[in-house]
Every structure is written in C-alpha cells, then in structure tokens.
Amino acid sequence: MAFLPLKIPMGFKKNGTDYECSGRWLDGNLVRFYQDSLRPVGGWQTRVSSAYASIARSMHVWEDTSGSRQIAAATYNKLYYTSSGGTTTDITPSSLQAGNIIAAANTGYGGGNYSNALYGTVRAENGTYSEATTWSLDNWGEYLVACSVADGKLWEWQLDINADAAQIANAPVANLAMMVTEERFMFALGAGGNSRKVQWCDREDNTLWAAAATNEAGDIELQTNGQIMAGVRTRGQSLILTDTDAHSCTYVGPPFVHSFERVGSACGLVARKAVATTDVGVFWMGKKNFFLYNGSSVQEVPCEVYDYVFSDINPAQLSLAWAMNVSQYGEVWFFFASGSSNEIDKYVAYDYREGHWIIGSLIRTTGADSGVFKNPLMVDVSGNVYNHEQGFDYDGLDVFAESAPISVGAGDDIMSVKRLIPDELTQGQVQATFKTKFYPNGTERSYGPYSMANPTDVRFKGRQIRMRVTGAAFADWRAGTMRIDATTRGKR
Secondary structure (H helix, E strand, C coil): CCCEEECCCCCECCCCCCHHHCCCEEEEECEEEECCEEEECCCEEEEECCCCCCCCCEEEEEECCCCCEEEEEECCCCEEEEECCCCEEECCCCCCCCCCCCCEEECCCCCCCCCCCCCCCCCCCCCEEECCCCEEEEEECCEEEEEECCCCCCEEECCCCCCCCEECCCCCCCCCEEEECCCCCEEEECHHHCCCEEEECECCECCCCCCCCCCCCEEEECCCCCCEEEEEEECCEEEEEECCEEEEEEEEECCCEEEEEEEEECCCCCCCECEEEECCEEEEECCCCEEEECCCCEEEECCCCHHHHHCCECHHHHHHCEEEEEHHHCEEEEEECECCCCCCCEEEEEECCCCEEEEEECCCCEEECCCCCCCCEEECCCCCEEEECCCCCCCCCCCEEEECCEECCCCCCCEEEEEEECCECCCCCEEEEEEEECCCCCCCEEEEEEECCCCEEEEEEECEEEEEEEECCCCCCCECCEEEEEEECCCC
C-alpha cells in the first residue's frame, strides 16, 4: 500500500476509549478547524494590565451615543468601568453587598438536614453551595445597568467617572439577575426574593415598576419547579432560563404586555453566565449536556466531547462556568473548572456552522465578543484584559492536535511506514510526531518530530498509528491531509 491519506474529519471526539475514537482527532489545544484545514486559534495581546483588583466574573461592552466604546467588568465585590483607551475606574456603589470569589460549601448549621452527620461536615448530596458571585450587565440606552446575584439590587451608571453607580429608584431588590429587552423593558429576574418571579418596569422608564392601567409595568410568576438563572435577548423575543427549563417571552402589548411560554424542559442552565447568544440562536451548558434554542424550540446539541466535559468538571465550582460567542469563526466557547481545580482552566467550543467541537486548556474568567471592538476580549485571573484572536503569541502554551489510533482495515495488519508526504501551507511551521502501538493496551513508541516542509523519510511500524501536529509559535500555519507511504506486513 502506498500513500495512505491521513484524512481525519474536522473536530475532536473524546467519548469512550481512545480506540473507539479511531480515525478522529482526540486531543489538542488552541487549534480550530476552519475552511477545511487545521489551524491555530488566534493568539492574544494585553489590552489593559491588571485592570481589576480581583477575579472578574462578568463583562459587558457597548457604545455610547457619541460612538465611544465602553467596557464594564465586575468581581465579587467591585464594579469597574474601563475606557477604550485602557483607563479603569472603580464605580462600585458604596453600599454594595460583597459575595463569593468562588463557590463555597455550606457546612454545619444550615448546611443540610438536621442531625445528618457531624456538625461542620460537607454533605455531597444534602449540602448546598453558595455560588460564586456573578453579575448581570447590560446597557439601558447608553447607560450601564447592573445586578450582582449576591447583592440583588439594580444599579445604573450614567457614564460619569466622578460618580459611582446608583441604585435605580423604585426597582425591586433581592433579585437573582437582570436583563433589558429589545423593546426597552428592564426585567428583574427572581424579583423581590421570589426565585420564579419576573417583574418589569414601564416601557422606557426603569424607575416606574408599579403596574397601573396607565403604564406597561407588570410581573408574572413562571410556572417552573426551578429557580430563574438568567435572561438573554434573541431574535424577536427574550429567553429566560431556570435551572430546570426554558421560557420564551414575547412582547404583545397591553393589557398583558408580555406572553410567556415554556419552550423546553429538562434543559436547565448549569451556571448563570454559561449562556451565549448567536445569529442561529441561544446556546447554553446544562448539567449534563449542551442546548440550543433556535427561536421556536430547545434542541440538545450533539456533543462528541461529552466525557471531556461532564466527567471532569468540578461539581463544587459549577457556578464558575461561562460562555461567549466568537462570531468571527461561528463558535461558542464554554469555560469550566476541571477536576479538583477551584478556578477556570479548560474550555470546549462548538462550531455551530460546521457542527463540530474543539477543546483545550486556557485560564480565562470572563469575556465579550467582538463587534464593538475589533477583537474578542477576555480576562485572566490577575485582572489583565486581553485582545484575543490577535497575533500568534500564546504565552508559552502548547498548540497542537493529536489523533486517535489510525489502523489499516480491521486493525489486525501491521503497517510499515517509510515516508511522510506533508500538506502544510507555511512550509516548515508545523512538525509531526507519530506514535505507534501493536495492541490498544500495548507499549507506545514515539517517532519524530519531523519537519513538514518537504517529504521526509521515516521508519516506524505498528498496527495502529497516532499523529500529533504541533505548530510553531508566532505562525499562522495550516495543516491539511497528510499522506504516509505505508506497506502492510501481515499480522505478525
């Protein structure tokens, strides 16, 4: 056999054993599949160094009426404004109630059922967690509006760097979240301490919340067995997510003002920030899967990296999970804390145009899509704000993709490989390493790395072969279909 093409479908697969994923990309970091080629994701460059004193969990970007670009970010105890030029101002209300940097286990008194185990013992099933503090951030016209889940009040900042955000008059308190609809209503979600209640102000007036025949303010208690988690705008309507189901909201005018409909069940949102709006609908992370609301119904998103996420996510830090749209490439990125980590350290991203997944490791705590700014923005644990998808510097992190085992026929014949025929655009900015085994649980041997600049003589054999493609730093490389000069040598 000569010139066996290693044509591996786009996207990663990490469900089941390595052998079950045969012929697919199995592992990788900071790469994507775009326009039929494997390539690196864009790198990042510092936009603002140490902008925030603690870990930012929420970010919002918008333009004011003069066209100036604005950035808002929030931590467990602070609300910040960062100008497009990089100047950061603390606009925290003096009376803000601080929350939790990370989720904290409730133990002892109030942490579970009375007399269940010893006082102060963490109870995995009966105990509860105080969630990490996140914020709802939006703009009311050109003004910033905000709500911390730990504080529950509705705040407004009117672009005055000499003044802090101020509490919105007459607005409900003890809220879980907030959003602004396309029709210019502000929604208080979990309003007044009622985890199922949605209350809205009069149209165009966020200080008028008392319903009357002369205005369009009002409220409703959703028929759900869960609690409201978040609300987002989507095409022609709003979507409210609880931890168990999903409800659409459509403006219908007086006397009812808004129509609410349950559009999905058993699809609850796992964390308040783990939802992103795209051109094709709203994507979010559930407790055991990913979901899409396409404007009419909720669909489960097929996930070929299910085990990578849900077998590894830290259950104590679910509230840290967050999502963002990277519209330039048609991807929704989901970040989460893995294993025993108490901070975000991994991501998966779904390419909603091509229908495949990418995976990797990256510490980012919040972010915002491009649009207002040229590049997506993300923040690390030190409060540094980065322009992403800019350049090809990755702070020393590995950029690679590695396949699952590739076999000939039924996998019982031995392959002898003597030559590599590369398919790489930038001629030498990519290296390939091959790993061989004679049996799935046998000893693995590694060969290379080999340059991808020219056809290269190699010498290795095995019943199954894995290929690892590694990119050089500061290079926008492309890798296509590699070929190997392989000959079958029988079964022994």
